[in-house]
Amino acid sequence: MNTALFLSSAGNDPGKAESLSNRIGNFFRWTITMLWTRECFVCGEVAGNAAVCLACEPMLVRLPGQVCARCALPVPLEGMLCGQCLHRLPYFDATRAAFIYTQPVREMVLALKHGKGFGLIDWLGGELNAALAGLTVDCIVPVPLHARRLAERGFNQSNELARRLARVSGLPLRRQAIIRDVNTPKFVGLRGKQRRSAVRGVFRAVEDFTGQHVLVLDDVMTSGATLNELARTLKQRGAVRVTNLVVARTLRLRRQ
Ligand SMILES: [Zn+2]
Numbered sequence: 122m123n124t125a126l127f128l129s130s131a132g133n134d135p136g137k138a139e140s141l142s143n144r145i146g147n148f149f150r151w152t153i154t155m156l157w158t159r160e161c162f163v164c165g166e167v168a169g170n171a172a173v174c175l176a177c178e179p180m181l182v183r184l185p186g187q188v189c190a191r192c193a194l195p196v197p198l199e200g201m202l203c204g205q206c207l208h209r210l211p212y213f214d215a216t217r218a219a220f221i222y223t224q225p226v227r228e229m230v231l232a233l234k235h236g237k238g239f240g241l242i243d244w245l246g247g248e249l250n251a252a253l254a255g256l257t258v259d260c261i262v263p264v265p266l267h268a269r270r271l272a273e274r275g276f277n278q279s280n281e282l283a284r285r286l287a288r289v290s291g292l293p294l295r296r297q298a299i300i301r302d303v304n305t306p307k308f309v310g311l312r313g314k315q316r317r318s319a320v321r322g323v324f325r326a327v328e329d330f331t332g333q334h335v336l337v338l339d340d341v342m343t344s345g346a347t348l349n350e351l352a353r354t355l356k357q358r359g360a361v362r363v364t365n366l367v368v369a370r371t372l373r374l375r376r377q
């Protein structure tokens with residue numbers, strides 16, 4: 122829309138002053154609507170303030186009601202632990218996930234990781250906040266990247282999500298409290314024990330967490346090895362409880 126043409130259409134008639142102010146008001150409302158209305162991530166239709174339109178919403182798969190109390194893998198009965206957590210109890214106490222890691226959420230997470238999904242962060246912050254329902258925590262800690270990886274990427278998607286969640290939930294964000302000293306390679310092909318030793322000692326807590334229930338934020342939880350190591354680090358520095366909150370949980374079974 123051409124602003125000059127739009128405004129000049131009221132002419133110089135003083136009787137049209139009110140109408141002009143209405144038109145200016147409408148113009149700003151129109152601009153704001155255009156700025157805030159998004160295209161659906163999946164089909165490209167108008168999606169309002171959400172990342173996906175109403176027609177595509179059912180494609181977002183959420184976790185079932187009955188999940189492992191520790192790691193959020195589906196289990197037959199509510200409140201029970203999955204076989205893997207029974208076999209080796211993780212350091213974290215609970216896990217919540219907004220979605221299951223399947224399309225189109227997988228595509229969203231990859232977009233975030235590659236710096237193309239910044240438009241999703243506000244919406245995901247709301248989804249993460251909804252996944253927190255009924256939970257009382259003391260602070261948010263995003264899973265840190267190693268300084269070199271952060272420099273390569275220019276941003277940490279977990280930081281961005283945590284910043285947004287802190288704003289919506291009002292929870293304190295402790296972004297500088299944990300340092301990642303070791304740049305871990307990808308876990309592809311590693312079995313459970315190898316994953317655990319690959320992440321052993323990669324984090325360092327530079328602040329104290331005595332008595333705190335810490336919410337650890339990450340984009341995806343797969344084997345849980347990294348989150349487990351972070352929970353171990355936090356508990357060494359006094360955290361009494363650690364809950365993971367992730368955008369998406371993979372349902373691929375962990376190999377021990
Ligand atoms: Zn759609």
Ligand SMILES: [Zn+2]
Nearest residue numbers: 189192203206
């Ligand atoms: Zn489990």
